[in-house]
Amino acid sequence: MPGSALAWEVADGVALVTIDLKGEPVNKISRSVKDDFLATLEALERDRAVQAVAFFSGKPDTFIAGADIEEFVALTTAAEAERLSAEGQEMLERVARFPKPIAAGIHGTCLGGGLEFALACHYRVATDHPKTQLGLPEVQLGILPGAGGCQRLPRLIGVRAALDLILAGKTEPAQRAFRLGIVDELVHPAILRDVTLAAVKRMAGGWRPRRKRLGGVAGWLLDGNPLGRSVVFRTARKQVLKQTGGNYPAPLAALEAVEHGMKRGLGEGLKRESQLFGQLAVTDVSRKLVQIFFATTQLKKDLGVPNAPPPCEVRRLAIVGAGFMGSGIAGTAVLHAGVDVRLKDADLARVAKGLAAARDVIDERLKRRRMTKYEHARLVALLSGGDRYAGFGRADLVIEAVFEDLGVKQQVLREVESVTPEGAVFASNTSTIPIAKIAEASARPEQVIGMHFFSPVPRMPLLEVIPGARTAPQVISTAVAFGRRMGKTPVVVKDNPGFWINRILTPYMNEAGQLLQAGVAIDELDRLMVEWGFPVGPITLLDEVGLDVAEKVAGVMHDAFGERFAPAPAFAGMVKDGRLGRKAGKGFYRYARGKKGAVDSAVYQLIGTEPDGGVRPAEIIQRLVLVMLNEAARALGDGIVRSPRDGDVAAIFGFGFPPFRGGPLRHADDLGAPRVVGELERLAERFGTRFAPCEVLQAQASRGSKFYS
Numbered sequence: 040m041p042g043s044a045l046a047w048e049v050a051d052g053v054a055l056v057t058i059d060l061k062g063e064p065v066n067k068i069s070r071s072v073k074d075d076f077l078a079t080l081e082a083l084e085r086d087r088a089v090q091a092v093a094f095f096s097g098k099p100d101t102f103i104a105g106a107d108i109e110e111f112v113a114l115t116t117a118a119e120a121e122r123l124s125a126e127g128q129e130m131l132e133r134v135a136r137f138p139k140p141i142a143a144g145i146h147g148t149c150l151g152g153g154l155e156f157a158l159a160c161h162y163r164v165a166t167d168h169p170k171t172q173l174g175l176p177e178v179q180l181g182i183l184p185g186a187g188g189c190q191r192l193p194r195l196i197g198v199r200a201a202l203d204l205i206l207a208g209k210t211e212p213a214q215r216a217f218r219l220g221i222v223d224e225l226v227h228p229a230i231l232r233d234v235t236l237a238a239v240k241r242m243a244g245g246w247r248p249r250r251k252r253l254g255g256v257a258g259w260l261l262d263g264n265p266l267g268r269s270v271v272f273r274t275a276r277k278q279v280l281k282q283t284g285g286n287y288p289a290p291l292a293a294l295e296a297v298e299h300g301m302k303r304g305l306g307e308g309l310k311r312e313s314q315l316f317g318q319l320a321v322t323d324v325s326r327k328l329v330q331i332f333f334a335t336t337q338l339k340k341d342l343g344v345p346n347a348p349p350p351c352e353v354r355r356l357a358i359v360g361a362g363f364m365g366s367g368i369a370g371t372a373v374l375h376a377g378v379d380v381r382l383k384d385a386d387l388a389r390v391a392k393g394l395a396a397a398r399d400v401i402d403e404r405l406k407r408r409r410m411t412k413y414e415h416a417r418l419v420a421l422l423s424g425g426d427r428y429a430g431f432g433r434a435d436l437v438i439e440a441v442f443e444d445l446g447v448k449q450q451v452l453r454e455v456e457s458v459t460p461e462g463a464v465f466a467s468n469t470s471t472i473p474i475a476k477i478a479e480a481s482a483r484p485e486q487v488i489g490m491h492f493f494s495p496v497p498r499m500p501l502l503e504v505i506p507g508a509r510t511a512p513q514v515i516s517t518a519v520a521f522g523r524r525m526g527k528t529p530v531v532v533k534d535n536p537g538f539w540i541n542r543i544l545t546p547y548m549n550e551a552g553q554l555l556q557a558g559v560a561i562d563e564l565d566r567l568m569v570e571w572g573f574p575v576g577p578i579t580l581l582d583e584v585g586l587d588v589a590e591k592v593a594g595v596m597h598d599a600f601g602e603r604f605a606p607a608p609a610f611a612g613m614v615k616d617g618r619l620g621r622k623a624g625k626g627f628y629r630y631a632r633g634k635k636g637a638v639d640s641a642v643y644q645l646i647g648t649e650p651d652g653g654v655r656p657a658e659i660i661q662r663l664v665l666v667m668l669n670e671a672a673r674a675l676g677d678g679i680v681r682s683p684r685d686g687d688v689a690a691i692f693g694f695g696f697p698p699f700r701g702g703p704l705r706h707a708d709d710l711g712a713p714r715v716v717g718e719l720e721r722l723a724e725r726f727g728t729r730f731a732p733c734e735v736l737q738a739q740a741s742r743g744s745k746f747y748s
Contacts, residue, residue: 052090059097069107091243103153121317127186131159140242144235158191174210181325183293185316327701342516343531350520360440361393367496370400376524382424390424449480466490474507485511501692502527536599551577552607560650572697582620671703673733683746712739
């Protein structure tokens with residue numbers, strides 16, 4: 040069919056259909072693609088030479104990436120969105136009820152609407168390649184699987200396993216999808232076509248696959264009868280509310296769609312699924328999450344500098360410092376980038392401890408059965424270390440992760456440059472020290488850059504990339520590209536004290552200290568900000584980061600920016616008392632065997648206050664949020680990030696600013712500059728100049744402008 044996304048040929052009674060959306064990097068399902076599918080199915084049903092159908096992708100690493108989100112964004116009413124969902128369901132019902140057997144041969148990304156299409160097929164074969172990933176990530180966009188995913192997946196693999204994927208928006212490697220029963224066969228990519236064709240030919244001859252429900256007796260008790268399923272749904276609802284705080288409606292709606300379908304049948308389930316999809320699609324939460332999706336997608340194509348030269352290839356990474364950060368960087372680099380990693384520290388005992396911690400990152404993936412033991416052995420073999428610079432002569436990139444002290448970092452830089460090739464990039468994992476100062480000790484400052492990872496490295500997605508005044512453009516693109524290979528979201532920030540994250544986070548933390556001093560309870564502070572949408576409250580975050588680290592950052596920021604960043608007196612005695620947070624087993628909270636316990640009431644005596652409930656909850660939230668929004672606006676005006684997009688993505692990925700609020704700058708837009716300025720002025724009258732509204736917000740208030748047009 041000319042201009043169609045689908046093309047086919049018939050061989051030995053089987054129609055081999057290739058999905059290849061011309062002019063697009065990936066296959067996605069749009070209205071025009073749906074029309075192509077329906078026309079193709081009609082033609083194949085009429086063709087008497089066709090006894091069976093097998094679908095494959097014409098793209099190298101994608102089966103179908105999902106629905107066309109551009110179409111979804113254009114929807115303006117719930118009725119339009121419900122109709123879009125119903126159209127997708129009708130197309131896939133046509134696939135599911137097709138009178139001839141249909142198999143899907145899956146290689147590469149198979150997500151969202153792509154997996155819903157595969158679920159409607161009668162048989163699924165997937166390759167065991169790492170790029171073959173299957174999932175229903177819709178809740179991450181504030182919607183639910185709306186083309187039958189909430190109905191077909193539970194019927195295929197059981198309610199518990201299906202809810203585990205749907206409610207979290209999980210993406211699973213093909214091996215895991217095979218174990219769950221989502222795919223029927225797992226094969227090497229070289230034989231995908233042959234195995235898929237053989238299976239669909241057997242089905243054309245009358246053979247039908249026998250699928251086992253997982254879980255044995257326990258599975259039948261919970262999945263196999265209405266009473267058991269009611270227990271599963273009740274438990275899932277409690278977990279969703281606990282995890283989302285009620286701020287994200289999509290997981291609860293997806294749960295309702297699954298439950299409705301299991302109680303009332305497929306037809307009624309599909310109808311409810313499309314209704315709920317329609318309601319979710321036009322919510323502010325969904326729009327915010329889609330905006331973040333587009334922003335991160337754009338960032339994936341951005342090498343951090345205009346007309347960026349192609350990055351240098353990093354095949355060998357060396358790391359100086361085998362502590363918590365260095366070992367985390369090492370394990371993450373091996374796991375995601377697959378490069379040789381050489382760790383160096385002052386003595387062999389530290390190196391051994393660092394290598395063990397790096398290996399733990401890889402072991403975790405094996406324990407969760409996300410890789411084979413052979414792949415695990417291959418990756419572990421990439422790790423090595425020593426107490427000298429042996430092996431650094433072949434490094435393409437060296438990351439320094441030593442103590443946060445300018446003299447120490449400059450000494451390491453000089454030593455590294457004496458043993459590495461001239462083209463090697465030197466990156467400092469500093470959280471506060473300007474890169475220009477570190478580079479003063481360099482013989483080749485154009486090769487020096489900052490790569491600020493966040494703790495714990497394996498879990499935190501943000502990477503701040505900080506060029507110095509003389510950093511070469513190719514070094515910037517190399518750092519960004521390698522950060523992306525490590526699975527991070529790199530954001531390029533200006534070389535300025537605190538960079539972006541610590542610049543906007545420090546006033547928030549200081550204000551939390553002021554509120555403690557004013558008699559707000561530690562757990563009350565944390566509870567309110569978690570309810571507002573943060574993953575943890577400010578006091579828990581301090582314990583996680585480490586009070587010693589926070590004290591050092593606060594001192595650097597105070598020196599750089601003056602009284603606006605004056606540290607709160609509430610924190611002053613914590614470090615002296617050995618209360619460094621989780622790592623020391625005591626901070627504001629007690630910790631037993633690494634697990635957080637209750638607030639340590641002795642802290643109140645240490646900071647010289649007792650909780651008295653004197654500050655209203657609304658004022659607590661207002662003070663903490665507005666001081667951060669004000670600093671974010673000021674920092675953007677100072678050019679610390681290149682755009683509001685970069686600032687918001689960094690805040691969400693760097694310290695968990697609530698994604699459903701869009702980031703600090705988008706949230707300021709939602710409130711409106713006149714309101715933000717007015718409230719800041721009232722707070723400044725009561726509490727001092729740290730709340731004085733910055734010039735950027737004042738200019739916006741007078742012009743009626745916003746950060747986002």
